[in-house]
Every structure is written in C-alpha cells, then in structure tokens.
Amino acid sequence: MTLLAPLHFDDAREAAALAAFLTRLVRYDRAAAVRLQAGGGALAVFGRPASFDVLAIRTARLVDAVDLDVTVSAGELLEGIEESGGKAVVPDSVTGPPWAGVLPPRSGWRPVEGLPGAAEMRGAVAAAVAEFRARDEELPEERRTRAERDRIGHDIWSRTLGTTGLPLRAVHAAQSLGFLPPADTGLAPALFASGPWLRLRTPYGSIALRTAPMSLAVAPR
Secondary structure, eight states: OOSSSSSEBSHHHHHHHHHHHHHHHHHHHHHHEEEEEEETTTTEEEEEEETTOEEEEEEESSOOOEEEEEEHHHHHHTTTTEEETEEOOOOOBBOOGGGGSOOSSSSSSSSSOOOOOHHHHHHHHHHHHHHHHHHHHHOOOOOOOHHHHHHHHHHHTTTTTTTTTOHHHHHHHHHHHTOOOOOOGOOEEEEETTTOOOOOOOOTTEEEEESSSOSSSSOOO
C-alpha cells in the first residue's frame, strides 16, 4: 500500500538523477531514510549520508503541483522509481530520524565569498584523503584502533575551506554524492549562509550543515 499516487517528473532525466542520488545514499546506509517535501511543482529530497554529518538535498521538477511532506525509506523510494516513465511511487511513511525534524530554512540565504572552484575543491578532498592514509599508515600497531582513526578523520575533515568556514567533510560529501560538477562544464558551486546554516549549492544538488550544534527540537517552518 502506498501513501499517494505516483509522482510524475517534468523530465525523465529528473527521475534518473534522483535514482542516482538515492543509490549513493543507500550504498552508505541500507537503512537510510529521506524526507520528501513537495509544493508548487517542485520536490526536495533530504538525506543524511552516513559518516559525513551533513544533509544532502536533491531537487526535481514535477508535472503536478503536489503538496507532500513525508519521511520514507530511501531504499523503498529507489525501488519505486521508474526512470523510463519519469515517475516514482511514494512508499509508506516511516518514523523519521531526529535530523529529519531539523531542516535548513527555506529563505534568508546570503552569498558567502571565497569559495574556490570545483577543481580546487576536488584537489582539497584528494589531499585530505592522501593525508588520512599517510597518517593511518604511520600509526604503530597498538594504536590502529577505530577511535584513533576517527580522531584523525575528525581532525582532517573538520578543517575549513579557505576563509569560508565550510568544513572539508561537506566538500567530501558533495563529491561522494556526485554533486560537484566536472571541471570541463564551466558550472561553479556557490556557498550561502542563513543563521547557523551553511549551504553548498551546485547544479546537481546541495550540501547543508549547521555551524552550531543541532537541536533535536523541530525547527519552525
């Protein structure tokens, strides 16, 4: 049994792009959930890729002006996408994880200067990955523990990109989810801030995170 009639995308490529996003989310966490919000002919899909401590957002255009706000299984939603037909069956709702009640604001975003281009961002991620591997290999056998590796990872991925205040883990998440545009497209990511939130926006999706600890209370919408 499903909650609603199928969602019909404005373009079949929108369905394929959403499927690719969900596939990556499920690869990190088979039990991943996503929150869907639709209105005015647009759909926003929010997910939290495991280990990155950020929110990933993928949007799509819909044929109909559907009103929807529900949290569902990412895997079940993926199974319900018919790419060739440009539609998706919305599965039954699930009990949402705490993050699903604290989403980025819809308005009030202002540009943040100093964000490097996609090629430089990819280079920063590659350098961070190489540093992690080097530091991990240097650990003596008795210190090769999950806790020690987590400490190294936190040290590296918490570093900010230039003067933007954007942690490297957000850039890593954007690259891992396929959001960073290829260097030859000429498409540039942009960074925005609203209150305690930062949002890295690209033509393929957004990464959002709070610069202050996240409350588990539901934020006013």
